[in-house]
Structure formats: C-alpha cells, structure tokens
Amino acid sequence: MSFFRPEILAMDGYTPGEQPQAGKFIKLNTNENPYPPPPGIRRAIEEVLDKGLQRYPDPMANAFRTRAAELYKLPSKDWVLCGNGSDDILTICTRAFVGQGELLRLPYPSYILYKSLAQIQGAQSQEVKFNADWSLPASFGDPAAALKLVFLPNPNSPTGTMISREAILELAERLPCPLIVDEAYADFAEFNCIDLVQQNEKIMVSRTLSKAYGLAGLRFGFLLAQPQMVEQLIKVKDSYNCDAFAIGAATAAIHDEAWQADNRRKIIATRAKLVAGLEQLGFTVIPSQANFVWCNHQKHEARPLYEQLKAQKVLIRYMNYAGWRDGLRISVGTDEQTDVLLALIGSLL
Numbered sequence: 001m002s003f004f005r006p007e008i009l010a011m012d013g014y015t016p017g018e019q020p021q022a023g024k025f026i027k028l029n030t031n032e033n034p035y036p037p038p039p040g041i042r043r044a045i046e047e048v049l050d051k052g053l054q055r056y057p058d059p060m061a062n063a064f065r066t067r068a069a070e071l072y073k074l075p076s077k078d079w080v081l082c083g084n085g086s087d088d089i090l091t092i093c094t095r096a097f098v099g100q101g102e103l104l105r106l107p108y109p110s111y112i113l114y115k116s117l118a119q120i121q122g123a124q125s126q127e128v129k130f131n132a133d134w135s136l137p138a139s140f141g142d143p144a145a146a147l148k149l150v151f152l153p154n155p156n157s158p159t160g161t162m163i164s165r166e167a168i169l170e171l172a173e174r175l176p177c178p179l180i181v182d183e184a185y186a187d188f189a190e191f192n193c194i195d196l197v198q199q200n201e202k203i204m205v206s207r208t209l210s211k212a213y214g215l216a217g218l219r220f221g222f223l224l225a226q227p228q229m230v231e232q233l234i235k236v237k238d239s240y241n242c243d244a245f246a247i248g249a250a251t252a253a254i255h256d257e258a259w260q261a262d263n264r265r266k267i268i269a270t271r272a273k274l275v276a277g278l279e280q281l282g283f284t285v286i287p288s289q290a291n292f293v294w295c296n297h298q299k300h301e302a303r304p305l306y307e308q309l310k311a312q313k314v315l316i317r318y319m320n321y322a323g324w325r326d327g328l329r330i331s332v333g334t335d336e337q338t339d340v341l342l343a344l345i346g347s348l349l
C-alpha cells in the first residue's frame with residue numbers, strides 16, 4: 001500500500017537538464033546566460049544583508065512590481081505577480097485554473113514541465129502538434145468544455161520558433177480560458193506580447209530573470225496580467241514566495257536597461273555565428289529567436305554526438321520527443337565557447 005495519491009505514483013516527474021556541481025564544463029545545456037548578471041545586484045544583495053534577515057520579506061515584492069509596471073508600460077503594479085522563478089508562476093496558474101479531471105492544453109514539442117503540472121493536479125493534458133512550418137493548427141484555439149488553461153511558450157523551446165501576435169490575439173478570442181504566453185526567451189526575440197495583456201484578460205505573459213538577466217541561480221520570475229486576474233492568483237501563491245535577496249537583486253537587475261540591451265546584442269550576434277558554424281558542419285538548424293538552437297546533423301546521429309561532447313566536457317542537451325524526433329538543443333554561449341564547441345564537433349564528425 002502506498003501513501004501517495006495515484007496521480008503522483010503514476011507520473012514520471014519532470015527531469016531538469018544536468019547541473020554538474022563539479023568538473024569544468026562548457027555548459028550549453030540549460031539556456032543560461034553565459035555572462036555575469038547586471039553589476040548592480042551585488043549592492044542590492046549587500047543592502048538586504050545589512051538590513052538583516054530576521055524579518056520576513058515583502059510578501060508581494062512591491063518594489064519589483066512597481067519597477068516592472070514602469071518598464072513594461074503597464075498601468076500599475078497591480079498588473080504584476082512575482083514568483084520564485086517563472087516555474088512558480090506556472091505552478092500558481094495551474095493550481096488556480098485547472099481542477100482534477102479538467103483539461104490543460106499545450107503545443108508539441110514544447111516545455112515538458114507543463115505536462116507534469118497537469119499531472120500533479122490530477123488533470124488531463126492535451127498536446128497539439130505544431131504544423132510543419134511551426135505555426136499552430138486552428139484546433140489549438142478550439143473551445144472544449146473541460147479546457148481551463150492553455151500554455152504557449154513564445155519563443156518555443158526546444159525549437160526557438162514563434163507564433164505571431166496576431167495569431168495569439170485570435171487564439172485568446174476563440175479560447176474559453178486563459179492563455180499563458182511563456183516569454184522566458186522573449187528578450188532575445190524580435191517581438192513580445194506584453195501589450196496584448198491590456199487587450200484581452202485571457203492573455204497573461206510569464207517572464208523570468210533566469211535567461212535574459214543571467215540570474216538562473218537567484219530564482220525570480222513574474223506574471224503580467226490584468227489586476228482582477230492577479231488578485232485571485234495571489235490567494236494561491238505561498239505567502240512569502242520570493243525571498244529578500246531575490247526581490248532586491250531582481251529589482252536592481254531590471255533597472256539596468258543598458259546591460260540588458262548590450263547582453264541581447266551579444267547573444268543575438270553569437271547565435272548567428274553558432275548557426276552559421278553548425279550549418280557549415282552539415283547540420284540543419286531551425287531558425288531561432290531564442291538563446292538556443294535546435295539542430296540535427298544530416299548524416300550523424302544526435303545521441304552519440306551529445307555523449308562524445310560530454311566526454312570532452314562540453315555539455316549540450318540531447319532530447320527525444322516521441323512522435324516527432326530526437327535532436328540537439330544548444331544554448332548560445334560566449335563567442336569563445338562557441339568556437340570551442342564548433343571546433344570540437346568538427347573534429348568528431
């Protein structure tokens with residue numbers, strides 16, 4: 001006999017990418033930023049320490065909310081909900097909208113965590129396959145009685161492809177439930193959907209500081225949504241879901257717009273170099289608007305390449321999507337890391 005709910009026993013559990021704690025790897029497997037975060041976060045963290053940690057943090061992280069509303073041109077802080085990483089935001093939304101036996105929809109292939117969140121709820125998930133050109137079939141917007149939440153990563157992972165703003169507005173108009181546009185990688189893309197939040201309350205945008213701000217170790221993410229949505233979601237979150245260091249550092253980080261613009265420019269330039277290098281080596285690369293690319297070699301299988309690179313201390317991500325294909329997802333690192341990677345692949349082929 002087991003103590004656990006059957007849903008928990010039945011699920012596999014989400015497996016995050018490898019995070020080796022020892023050994024010197026060139027780490028291009030979990031889409032972290034290769035550059036250090038905005039320098040102002042050091043002072044912000046020291047200020048938290050100086051104030052002391054004996055008190056609880058601001059439960060709403062209002063300093064961050066106020067700055068985020070300004071930066072993203074939203075009417076007030078009431079349009080912002082903060083989380084312990086954007087995975088926390090996704091969890092809060094799933095718990096708030098999707099009950100046992102109800103339905104959560106996601107595109108395929110995309111972020112595997114969405115499915116795990118549905119499983120924990122005892123909910124059903126429905127994966128809708130992208131079209132061959134990486135648009136979505138009309139059925140992605142079809143209403144269904146049990147449908148309570150739709151997730152759409154934009155840019156998508158693992159492909160780096162995007163759905164247009166027009167298509168997203170149209171989806172929200174047709175859907176009977178909220179549509180969470182997961183913009184974990186939108187800072188590297190040509191457009192985003194933040195202003196659409198004001199046009200339709202079903203559109204909610206989730207963001208993270210893990211990728212575009214070099215703060216994966218800090219754990220801070222947030223949701224941009226209409227105030228009547230945020231107001232209900234607050235009831236579901238942990239009271240103190242963001243710690244004092246995270247609130248201080250995240251607020252300092254988004255103040256540094258110059259750092260963000262410079263980082264974005266560097267990553268996009270290195271992405272172009274990575275794509276060109278891979279294509280020259282005989283890979284087919286899906287055009288990406290994120291800080292990673294999905295690729296397959298025309299002759300060599302993906303898994304042995306991943307393993308041989310790992311043996312040489314270069315870590316990329318091997319993924320196998322049932323019903324689609326396997327392949328390699330490579331994060332954009334520094335120019336130097338990219339040179340090492342390309343030279344090493346060249347020597348292995």
Ligand SMILES: *Cc1c(COP(=O)(O)O)cnc(C)c1O
Pocket residue numbers: 084085086087088111153157182184207208209210216220221
């Ligand atoms: C990395 C990632 C996240 C999670 O970011 P955290 O803020 O670190 O929890 C969410 N969605 C997608 C699609 C991601 O790739």
